[in-house]
Each structure stands twice: as structure tokens, then as C-alpha cells.
Amino acid sequence: MQNIHTHTWNQALHMAPETVREADLSRGRPLDLTVLVDAYIEDIAPFDRVVTFGLKGRLTGYWVPDDYVADFVAQVNTRAPGKAVGFASCDPTQEGAMEELVHAVEDLGLQGLKLGPIYAGFDPRSLGCESIYAYCEQRCLPILFHTGTTYNRAAPLGVSRPWLLDEIAIRFPELRMVMAHLGHPFYEECLVVIRKHPHLYADISALFYRPWQFYNMLITAQEYNVTHKLLFGSDYPFAGAQESVQGLRNVNLITAESGLPRVTEATIEGILNRDALGLLGVSR
Numbered sequence: 001m002q003n004i005h006t007h008t009w010n011q012a013l014h015m016a017p018e019t020v021r022e023a024d025l026s027r028g029r030p031l032d033l034t035v036l037v038d039a040y041i042e043d044i045a046p047f048d049r050v051v052t053f054g055l056k057g058r059l060t061g062y063w064v065p066d067d068y069v070a071d072f073v074a075q076v077n078t079r080a081p082g083k084a085v086g087f088a089s090c091d092p093t094q095e096g097a098m099e100e101l102v103h104a105v106e107d108l109g110l111q112g113l114k115l116g117p118i119y120a121g122f123d124p125r126s127l128g129c130e131s132i133y134a135y136c137e138q139r140c141l142p143i144l145f146h147t148g149t150t151y152n153r154a155a156p157l158g159v160s161r162p163w164l165l166d167e168i169a170i171r172f173p174e175l176r177m178v179m180a181h182l183g184h185p186f187y188e189e190c191l192v193v194i195r196k197h198p199h200l201y202a203d204i205s206a207l208f209y210r211p212w213q214f215y216n217m218l219i220t221a222q223e224y225n226v227t228h229k230l231l232f233g234s235d236y237p238f239a240g241a242q243e244s245v246q247g248l249r250n251v252n253l254i255t256a257e258s259g260l261p262r263v264t265e266a267t268i269e270g271i272l273n274r275d276a277l278g279l280l281g282v283s284r
């Protein structure tokens, strides 16, 4: 099994106090999101390979340096060789974003990119992003986009819509991209966009705890015949591995004896057993 979506960061160092406050509010209780190596290694035990990244979005107060991510990945891989795959992050609204990305890839060995248009406040179609996409396409670096909503008040929802990536996939047909969280709650938009483009995927991270929405997402994916484009992710530390796997395997519980259609075994086990990194072109 692979897990395409986990975070590493230190809350005190990498998140603005207002951001922490908003996260606590949305959750209804305080929780330190700092990811510790020991707890992380325990959580990822069920997986053969796991993608790890931070996040950069100056607008909403997230800034995890790529050096920190690379160091964390090295610590994990010392104890679980080859398991962690680190992705860089960049905020194209900030000076030096491209240079930081080149450093992250060429000096630190990070193997993909995490972008959060809603966290940084940029339209992913904007011309300022062209050089980033061209670099990633040329280097076979997949980009995982946060798509869909979030809880930060300053985060503009308009730039989180999945359909914005349609244009990018048309302009960069070889670029591998993943839409995180199935673009929630805009999952129909997400599904029709991944249907069009062979190298565009979606992850199912942090969705199982809204069981009605999650069920409908997977049923709709079956109806559009795109379940082969869905990748497993947990969004650790927001959700753990075990509960995420269990949540997926239990997706039909909500239908009880209603006679509603079922998410098939093939859909569920297909998501869990997919070679996500192979599809994204990430070598060992």
C-alpha cells in the first residue's frame, strides 16, 4: 500500500498563531499538529511508500521550509529505508519561489511539489506559474494541488476549484498532477476533470469522516468510470492511517439496508493497492 498525502511540520515554527487558532476552532478543540518522527513512523507502518510534504502559503500563515521536509524525510528513511518520498512546496506569489524549488529538487533531492493555491492566494492558471509547471513537466515531478475548501478565513475559495486545473492539463499534457481531497465539496468538478486527462489524478485523503459525502463521491466516481484515477492518502496528522483505511473499507455502512448502490470491492481495494507513485512517475 502507498499513501500519497501526509504532512510534516512544527506548529510553533511553521504556522502563524492566527492559523493555529482557526484550525482549533474548525476542529472544536485544540490539537498540536506538530509531526514527530516516532509517531509518524508508527502511523505509516501499513504502507510501503509514503509521500511527505509541508506547505507554503504566506497569505494564510503556513511556511514549512524545504530543508525541514528533506531533513524529516532523511530521519524517517534512516529507520524505514526508502519509505518516505519528500515533496517540495512553493508559493508562487513570493519572491524567489522558482529558485527555492530548484534548490529543493536539485540540492535536497525532493521528488515532487505540493501547491496550495487557496493557502497562498493565486490562480493556478496564472502566467506566473508557467515556469513552475514547465520545470516539473520536464523533470517528471508530480504536483499535488490542494483543491477544494479549507477553514482559513483569508483563503479565497475561488482559486480552489478543480476545474481550474483543466487548462493546465491542456497546456502541460505530460505533467502528472493530483487533486487532493477530491476537490471537496466540488467533487463532481474534480471527477469530470480527471476523466479528461490521462495524467490527472485525485486523492481521497481526509474525506472518510464525512461519510455521506464520501460515499457519494465514490459512487459518482464509479458512474463516471474514473475509479482507476483515485489514489489513497491519509492527510496525516489530520487523519491517521488506520482510521483512513478503515473509513474507506466501511464506506457502505451508511447505506444500511436502504437498497442504495454500493461502492464495489474492486473500487475500494483498487484505491488501496494502486501503485500511485508509479503512475506519477516517481522513481525510487
Ligand SMILES: [Zn+2]
Pocket (backbone or CB within 6 Å): 005, 007, 180, 235
Ligand atoms: Zn493535506
